[in-house]
Amino acid sequence: MSGSGMAFPAVFKMGSEVKAFQRKERLKNLLVILALCGVFIEGCLIYHLWMRGPEQVNNINQQAEKMTQEKSEMQVMQAQLNRKKPAAHVTGCKSSTNEDGKLCWEPLDGDAFTHDISYKNGSLVIKHKGHYFIYSKIFYGETVCTEKVLFNHAIMRLTQMFDGSLELMKSKRYHCKNPNEDGLANSFLGGVYHLLEGDQIFVKVEQNQLILLQSSSENYFGAFLI
Template structure:
């Protein structure tokens, strides 16, 4: 009986709480930013900064050129002497050549004006309102091309038309002063171009004014029937060799004469 009772009870095992425990070591994480990766990042940042600096330099140079060109367009002296540096070099070479050869001859004026074509035409002081055009063309303004301040350099002139000899981009301008004191009048001031490639005149620039008084105001009567109106046109256009540029004015008999009040001109900006 005692053996059966002893076999029916399971054996009890005691686990010692002070048993030794060795923790499993954690894997060491590798540093993502290795020295090679950081160097590559610094190189990319340096290249980006260098690109911004170079782009800023180009933008600054373009701004300075644009500003210089705008100042030159607004200055009459710069317009007439657009290539003063080249002109000075030519004058220096001519002067040195004369000193070496022992000649005291003054070089022609045309050799000192630079290589780029330009022209400035003015209306005659002898123009009388109501007079007809010498060449019979309707409303085509006539100019003086070789007297006083009027000049043409490497450009031709024929019956009010400025003839282009060298292809390029030109700055064209024209100003007129008219008396618009009629009861109803439409005045149109145009800069036109004739080219071999097209069968009729091409309109480059235009300004117009229409005024109609009913009845005519007393202020115009008291001032001797004058209502002065001036028009100025200017722009840049591509012209080919053989093109002719001219100015037309509706009711040309209304023009107020004077070389400083009526003129036209052109000068090359770039070939």
């Protein structure tokens, strides 16, 4: 072989193979680095989640306890709603045949009702002892008169502990009409009293001819256990 005209194909071939090998190595190294980065990131995420684990568990436990407490409160409220207390509301009114002014009422129709309290001849009969809110409203008209006369509205109690009736509440007002007014008036009584089983409460009105009977919302009487 002459020194001036000789070609070196083997050398060029080997050089191209070396370059290809180097590219492959660089690509392999890059893939390894990417894989290591992925492992590192995944490890960081796992560590982060593991560190937050107890906090999340505590939060879940707190939420579960709160839900349980709310459920218990709802059950208590529902039980209270389902357990109806003694109550009665009688409406309208009319004078009884007696001359003592005791009023009789409508215990069933319209808004009237009785639950665990009996109605008997104008009286509400208590079946369970306890503190009761008792109330009564009377709507009446005033008249022109030459002398002042009182309109008396009272709630009375009959009990085995005492003879006769006891006055629990009373309202007094002169019923003479004022020329500057329309001549209409309301009397309302309300209060809390401790009643015993078998006690009777009723409404007594003097000058009951003045009572105006217009609707069940104008005249009523009731009680409920508190």
